Amino acid sequence: MNEAFEPPKIVPLAPRLDTTGERVGELLNAVRGIAGKRLQQCLGNLFEHVDDALFDLAEKAENNATQTHYFDGMREVRKRRPAIERSFLATVNRELGVLTGRAAPTASAPAPAMAELSLVADAELEESLAITSMSSKHESRLARDLFAINQRLSVICGGRKIDEAGNPVAPAALSQAFRQALKELGADMRVKLLIYKLFDRYVLSTLEDLYAEANAELARAGVLPQLRPVAPRGAGAAHGSTQAVAQAGGAAAAGAGMDELADPAATELLQTLHSLFVARRGNSPAPLPRAGDAGGPPPSTNELLGALSLLQTQLAAGAMPAAPSMAASVGSLERDMVTQLKEQLLGQLGALRGARPSHVTSIDEDTIDLVGMLFEFILDDQTLPAEMQVMLARLQIPYLKAAILDRKLFAHRQHPARRLLDALAEQAKGWSPESDRDGRLHDKVKNIVDLLLHEFDDDLGIFERLLLDLQQFHELNRRRSELAEQRVAESTRGREKLEQARRRAAREIVDRIDGRKLPPLVHEVLARAWANHLVLVLLRQGEDSAEFHDGLRFVDDFIVSTRPVQDTAARQQLRHLLPGIERSLRQGLANVAFQPQDIERLLAQLRDWYGQQLGEPARDAAPAASAVAAIPESILPIVEQHAEEADELPGESVPVATDSAEWQQVEALQPGIWLEFQLPDEPMVRAKLSWISPMSGRYLFVNRRGLKVADYAPQELAVLLAGGHAQVLATSALFDRAMSAIVSRLRQPGTADPNADIE
Template sequence: MNNVNERSHLSNIVDLAERSGSIANDPRNERVGELLASVRGVSTRHLMSLMGSMFDNVDDALFDLAEKAENNAVQTQYFDGMRDVRKKRPLIERSFIDMITGAFSKLAGGQRHAHGETQNEQRAFGGSPELSLVDERDLEESLAVTSMTSKAEGRLSHSLFAVNQRLTVICGGTKVDNVDNPIGPATLTRSFGEAMSELKVEVRVKLIVFKLFERYVLNNLEPLYEEINHTLIQAGVLPQLRTPGAKRSTTTQPRPQQRNEANAAQDVEGDDNDNSMLRTKLVETLQSLLAERRQTYGYGQPAMGNSGPSLSPAELLGALSVLQGEVARSTVSMPTQIPIDTTLSAEDVRLLKEQLVRQISHLRGEAKSYVSGADEDTIDLISMLFEYILQDHNLPMEMQVLLARLQIPYLKAAILDRRLFAHANHPARRLLDELAEAAKSWSAESDRDQRLLGKVRSVVETLLSDFDDDIEVFNRQLDEFRKFLDGSNRRAQLAEQRAAEATRGREKLQQARRRAAQEILSRIDGRELPALVNGILTRAWANYLVLTLLRHGEESKEFRVGLRFVDDFVWSVGPIRSDVERARLNQLLPLLEKSLRHGLATVAFQDADVENLMRQLNTLYNGQLNLREEVAVAQTVSEAMPIPDSMEAIATPETLSETEETAKPAVQPDSPEVQRVRALKVGTWVEFQADSERPERAKLSWISPISGKYLFVNRRGLKVADKTLDQFASELASGQTVVLEELPLFDRALDAIVERLRTSQSTPNAEAPKPNA
């Protein structure tokens, strides 16, 4: 937007300089200090209440996380964090409120924040002006805080804009923006970050406290802003201020019938933050490409025309409402069970313009009807958005069909509020992105009770039946859908945790079995042992070593003692060549018996089996010592092997080769496929297409630090598959598995639309490219 448009828009709202002169600079007005003090008092009262609620919930949150911690070290971090937060809570609350009070004092004194360049801001996240590199933990905090601030400012933009303008007036006319506002999300988050420096806790604990600050403080600022605006209005400060982008009724406040593109763009201009978003390259490019298509190629003229009186907003929206009712009735009549009707096509989406023209002509009783160029561009842009949805591989077909039925509500929303395309925080845009993100994880197998499919359908039906001209319906549906997802996600997270723990347990067991087998086989070293001794070592004692590894670890005293038994046991059945060796064996036998009894009891041998085994060993050793028994008799007895059949022999060359095989890479470590797999992050969704009839969608849940295997779960948290790196890379290369896009639907669609428009204008007869097929 150019500066002329900005000045024009602001003058329509209020002449701030004139108003500030009438209030703040009037020497007779002694209430300015009182007004600022009143705002400060209301603010500190609200904030102390909100901070109290937050800290009341910190204990419960950290305790719940400690109970679910993956290991003792993490659990200790959470418990230490609980203790430190309890201890430092009064100090943090006092420090936070003091900084907010100080911000009001600076505002009254005409001081302004340096927009993120102060040393205080850097200290809040552990930074230093002299350092060019940022510690990873500090970066995590900084990113979390930036995200919190951005989301809060977007959600509160209207009421925050009004507070900023009124504070500007009572502070003498010097502009107050989001960064200068003592109770703006930026100042609150920055002050809380500095107050949090009192906590000496792990970064994961700090991030959880920040998240709770967002939930209990930033998400509940609307009542505070409303009270402040009401207080200042009552005091006569900008009582007629109109907030940019506020809801308009199409019947009582229609837009002018003749609107050029500059005027249309003013609808989405808003405050300074909105201006910066509108100037993004993507939106400018879209506007330019649409205008060029319409003016240069005459695109759409046969359908909509380009001359004569254009439709009023009420007429356009009225015609859309009639069509919306028809879609709503057809959606209600859709079958509720899978498979649902999936015959809706991109052609059906494109036909909306023709249907709209016929409907408008019918309502007006005229042969032809026209819309403005800007409205025609909006109609075409929404049409392309929903064509993209119907071709988007990220969405299962059933979800494509449901979401495509939202074309008319979204067209109405775009006509009412052009910020839909420019603002990532627009409620209609956020709702569509949330629906698409949830739909990405859907499959018939993972949603057998059809809870997710039913909820998406419910949102679609509600928008079709309830949306007239109140954009807030998107916010309400977004809140309800998020609550639904929160409940589903909590259940899924528990199941996902159990799946990861089960896989981790199996891998630890496999690793322990492999280590036990390696140690025993290396000590046998190819010797021909009596069958009895070989059976004890490869079955009972191997299982004992496995349990010892799992319970105590390979550096433990218990494991070393277990290996020493193997050495002594193997030696004890070898040939006795001297009196010294015979004496050593006599001394060793009681120790061997004691260790063996302990090991057998550990692996749950029955007492009767233990005694039988000891009798046979006694016969064997009598033969070793040549004490009247024949060696042949001892050898025959030893072959009885009283080892339970259920106890698998795990220390054998065959089982060792099997366990080692899974760890051997079968692909080149620097191949493109492997590099692509290594770059994937936990949380990435994929589609397994081996079964083309019923492809399964799954999330990368966990990567084993032991075997490097990739664990995949469905949206309910249930295990779908685990794959080695080379298996996964091979499936990606062959197309059996497809990685789904992570970028939000709206962003992906706008990128694809820009590319489509560019391609169609460079080669007018070319077919528009399909989105990520």
């Protein structure tokens, strides 16, 4: 959703905000006032509808006990309403104060006693699912306004980044604050879930008004006043709008009593998948009975989870293949494990039941097939190195369990399990043995896979914890690699500036010589010593400086001084030029570190030559060796070599047209994109585009540690792409790519087997 905004810019504030003064306190208090007023009004609307909603449910109750629960809930809500409102508003107010250190963080709630854990777990899971569902929906719906208020709060807090996770008025934070406040309520979970649904409708669905007022107030106060959305709000963000119910694979949330709130695009994709699976079952012949198959009811969710847990234990007990054999094993052991899981699961169910079930429910079959096809895609995905494909393929059973426990895994892009798999794949994309010599990334991925295999039973919170651990690992390595990248870019930039200055100096000298045959001594001074002087002036003072123009004027005078002296006027002109030439030479040669004795020796040689031109008596002979030889040749090659290079564009002979697909692919590359290079007789290399030179247009590539791998001119890169020696790795998330590939596969005529190879 953030693409609805232009990239954030640093906007100067006038006057500049004092992040430690009273001005910041006033701005934050303004936000607190707006939030407090609007949230109090929204809570009032919520509680005014609780009685009616509970009364309606009580009238429709299936028995007296349930009806009594609802009536007891009505009385409890009336009694606890003031305390709930106070707790909620106080938490929001306090957390806003924490942003600038003006209040202490909220103390964590005490952990329940061990005896209560088994009773608390199911209720807390239902509560967590309700919170996650409504928070995700509104964070997506309100992304434009939420982005703006996050940016402005970041400015108020002195540049400290504020995002959805740290914004006290973001949907997730408000939902958690309300959850904490509802601990005051002694009603059962059915009553609480109804109140959460009303919180969604009367509080979270009206947040756009709060954000709009807060953004407008801060903008008027000079906090990022130019920050504006570039696209109008969609119809789905209208006041009080309700979102479509998204059921993962057509299943309702078990016992939650809440709408399955999902990303609309993901919901549409799941509905398409469900239809394709239904069509596949309708077009497929009935399975032949097997020995040991039995009729009876299909396995329950608990039976499926139990059988999967046993298979998971067996897999966890197996030894991980050694790294050198991993690449060769892709397509054999791991592929068999992925494609045969359904059969293994039915066999395990048969062992538990005493007779193998002949079928599972359609929703469970869809889930099993969908997860299986997801992990087949992982084994075929060229974006992942073979070693990483093998490790990630071992997660099929934990992810199948997660999908059965929580049908929203495929419907919500922000689901922790989905985000963890995407994050693992993104980290694995840039892995190679060369860039991970210490094995830190390999060991981190393996550790996460092993933890899921050994520890995941039914606690979906493990995905969130492992995701946080992986993000912290990535952040630490990102800072290290960014420092290395900066050093590489600065070094490359420095070399390019030096090369550009050399070429410019060479071109200026060549243009002024214009094919004339100069005396060897004069040519040597210009091509080596004076060219170095011009390079240093360009690097230090720039091409518009008086020093650079003086240096070019010397070149003109020096060349003019070599013309034959044929009359008195020419002799007078030469005598007029010589003092300036000598003075400029002394200064220029000193600038390029000529030793005083070398300067004097050179000037003596020049005086003798000019004396001969003027017909004056010869002086004492100067040393035969040229004084210019004292300057190292490596600083600047002779000018003719530079002139030849300057006339030849890099890659000019590359046979790739500028309107070709490869050329367009090169032009579309942006820093951060990963490529795989496979050059002849060299090992495969994965590298990230780190920097595009604004001077030469060359593309600089680094590995995941930020170390330089290569740099190519655009033409060279187009040739590699055209020849298949380079390929651009996918930038979209693994899960999204897999879902698109699965839909494409199922739509192909004649596709009946979900375990068929995915292209």
